Amino acid sequence: MIRFEEVTRRYESGGRPALDDVTVEFYRGDFAFLIGASGSGKSTLLRMILREGLPQRGKVTVAGQNLGLMLDRRVPDFRRSIGMVFQDFRLLPDKTVFDNVAFAMRVLGTKRSAIRKRVTKVLEKVDLAHLAKRYPHEISGGEQQRAAIARAIVNGPAILLADEPTGNLDPRASAEVMKVLRWINASGTTVIMATHDRAIVDQAHSRVVQLHRGRLVRDEPHGFYDAPEGSEAWDVLAQEEGESGLRAHDPAPLKTGVVPMIGRDPADGSTTEEPFSSDTDQPADLPEGPAEQSSVPGEDPSVLAFENDPVLQETTPQDYAEELEGMELTPEEFDAQLADSHDFPTDEQPAFQDEEHPAEYDAEYTSHQDDDHLAAVDDEHLADPEDAEHVETEDTVGDDEHDDDVADDEHDHHTVEHTVTDGAFIREDEPEDDESEIDDDGEFEDREHAEETGLHVTWPEHLRQEALGYDVPEIHGDFNGTELPDLEQDGYAEEDFEVEEPLPQDYVTQERVLAEPIAEEPPTGEIAPIPAPRRRLPPMYPTLPPPAQRPASQQAPQEPLPQQEPAPQHPAPRSAAQPDVAGHPTGSPEQDAATRSRLSWLAHVEEDATESTPPAQEATVPRPLPRPQSSAAQSTYTDARRTAEHLGISRSRRSILRRLRRDV
Numbered sequence: 001m002i003r004f005e006e007v008t009r010r011y012e013s014g015g016r017p018a019l020d021d022v023t024v025e026f027y028r029g030d031f032a033f034l035i036g037a038s039g040s041g042k043s044t045l046l047r048m049i050l051r052e053g054l055p056q057r058g059k060v061t062v063a064g065q066n067l068g069l070m071l072d073r074r075v076p077d078f079r080r081s082i083g084m085v086f087q088d089f090r091l092l093p094d095k096t097v098f099d100n101v102a103f104a105m106r107v108l109g110t111k112r113s114a115i116r117k118r119v120t121k122v123l124e125k126v127d128l129a130h131l132a133k134r135y136p137h138e139i140s141g142g143e144q145q146r147a148a149i150a151r152a153i154v155n156g157p158a159i160l161l162a163d164e165p166t167g168n169l170d171p172r173a174s175a176e177v178m179k180v181l182r183w184i185n186a187s188g189t190t191v192i193m194a195t196h197d198r199a200i201v202d203q204a205h206s207r208v209v210q211l212h213r214g215r216l217v218r219d220e221p222h223g224f225y226d227a228p229e230g231s232e233a234w235d236v237l238a239q240e241e242g243e244s245g246l247r248a249h250d251p252a253p254l255k256t257g258v259v260p261m262i263g264r265d266p267a268d269g270s271t272t273e274e275p276f277s278s279d280t281d282q283p284a285d286l287p288e289g290p291a292e293q294s295s296v297p298g299e300d301p302s303v304l305a306f307e308n309d310p311v312l313q314e315t316t317p318q319d320y321a322e323e324l325e326g327m328e329l330t331p332e333e334f335d336a337q338l339a340d341s342h343d344f345p346t347d348e349q350p351a352f353q354d355e356e357h358p359a360e361y362d363a364e365y366t367s368h369q370d371d372d373h374l375a376a377v378d379d380e381h382l383a384d385p386e387d388a389e390h391v392e393t394e395d396t397v398g399d400d401e402h403d404d405d406v407a408d409d410e411h412d413h414h415t416v417e418h419t420v421t422d423g424a425f426i427r428e429d430e431p432e433d434d435e436s437e438i439d440d441d442g443e444f445e446d447r448e449h450a451e452e453t454g455l456h457v458t459w460p461e462h463l464r465q466e467a468l469g470y471d472v473p474e475i476h477g478d479f480n481g482t483e484l485p486d487l488e489q490d491g492y493a494e495e496d497f498e499v500e501e502p503l504p505q506d507y508v509t510q511e512r513v514l515a516e517p518i519a520e521e522p523p524t525g526e527i528a529p530i531p532a533p534r535r536r537l538p539p540m541y542p543t544l545p546p547p548a549q550r551p552a553s554q555q556a557p558q559e560p561l562p563q564q565e566p567a568p569q570h571p572a573p574r575s576a577a578q579p580d581v582a583g584h585p586t587g588s589p590e591q592d593a594a595t596r597s598r599l600s601w602l603a604h605v606e607e608d609a610t611e612s613t614p615p616a617q618e619a620t621v622p623r624p625l626p627r628p629q630s631s632a633a634q635s636t637y638t639d640a641r642r643t644a645e646h647l648g649i650s651r652s653r654r655s656i657l658r659r660l661r662r663d664v
């Protein structure tokens, strides 16, 4: 599902890589801990999954998409399939808990009733429904983090990335957050969590991926914070912790009986390997107990023992297990899931089965198809003709009470524009007050939708196909630049590259050249003179109507033939009245804009190459180097060009090259 192949990422050229030749794969349904000392590259790895920064070497693939080939305009959609939570919560301080969570749905243009239902459900799942009307500063850190998680999952992300989500929390609040994360994972979402929290890692006994100075030093399917003794990761950890001092602030997991021994078989409790069993490693005054043999690098003997720590006692493993009953995957379930990680949940075989309440689970699981709280990403809903009369134009979006928030955030603003122009509808058929179902005590009056529900993984349209099939397609070619990208999968559509206007009759295509019958007899007689080069490229779109049909103010000047163009004696200085990149004289800003839109910089490159311009004019008319009009345009061009270079399919090649205005 998420694959790093020989990824190297540097922030500064020549500097130490933040990620150094990392190859690792995270599977659908994984719960993986990312551990390593500060600066080892954990956050960098998480950010690269979000396509915040591309590798200098190697490839990152998410759900079959090579992020290096992803078009910039696809990135917002892509990121919406990924939830992210941070150590510092990042809630909007002037919004209530409810509005913070709802915000993530509002920017998608989801209808109000759907937002209300969905946010209500998610807040109940994270046990915050009773605090829905509070502001972030009125709730505890743990509650803030759960609100942040609720916001991250409200749109049903396929992947949840958590960057030290318990870093600012005490053990009890951390346990609550972990409970929520485990539930989210059990619902089918892949969770990758960077952490320094030894207790959490040890308690979960889940997958552990360890980084050291950007290098991957460990990837253990059911690991603890400490690596197996004698491994490279063990040495690294001992070294790191030796450098950073004892872990006095760690929440005392090791001598408490909480932590199973490394190598212990979860099925029968027998220990196959006891790396810490050496008598010489064992402090003499440790109490009897299953973990008493623990003696790991950096362990702090002054850490409060579990039985003396009232906070830890309140979250005993037994309590934890009871609380998670019906939610947590057992090691066996986890193994089974790992064994066939390509198995995306189906109606017949859901990823997680609530054995206590199978009927409820099934009903909820199968009902998600028509559940309108997922309407934001459901194309059927978007295409609902009922909605047509409620369509808001981009102008009326500005009337939305939350538009200020949207305008505050450039990314989200773009999201709304994109959504609206792509046909997503904002329905106004619901009451304005989002909190109408919350009484003065903050309790929800309407309990109709308050039953236990699962969280369903939702994929954006262009990834949905991947959600139903194998998540990582067969790679064609090696990873050395010769692999062939799947255009559709990488976000390209054939129509993206189709030129709207027909090609001129005399346009020389490869097909025409190939279709030309080859004369059997060599030509005789005089060889005809080679005709003067002619212009072969059609004008770049958008196509302007003929000048006669346009108002005079929008008429672009006729492009004078080079011979007709008066050659000034001296190059005139560039001014507002003469900004044409090709040196064609223009009259007004409108004419300039029209000319610029008609002739893209790429077209100029081609024209420059194919037009025969008298040398005298070359000398007198300034021809500044044409440039893309924005970095986005540059990036899109680069993406398209890179894809074109990798293409092997002639039709797509032709159409892409047409877009690039290249002669085939």
Ligand SMILES: Nc1ncnc2c1ncn2[C@@H]1O[C@H](COP(=O)(O)OP(=O)(O)OP(=O)(O)O)[C@@H](O)[C@H]1O
Binding pocket: 011, 012, 017, 018, 036, 037, 038, 039, 040, 041, 042, 043, 044, 045
């Ligand atoms: N924006 C940046 N510009 C330059 N260097 C950076 C940037 N972000 C991270 N680095 C460097 O990259 C390396 C890895 O940093 P990263 O934040 O990924 O580590 P980390 O394991 O997440 O650390 P921590 O546990 O403290 O969050 C560090 O050496 C860091 O200094």
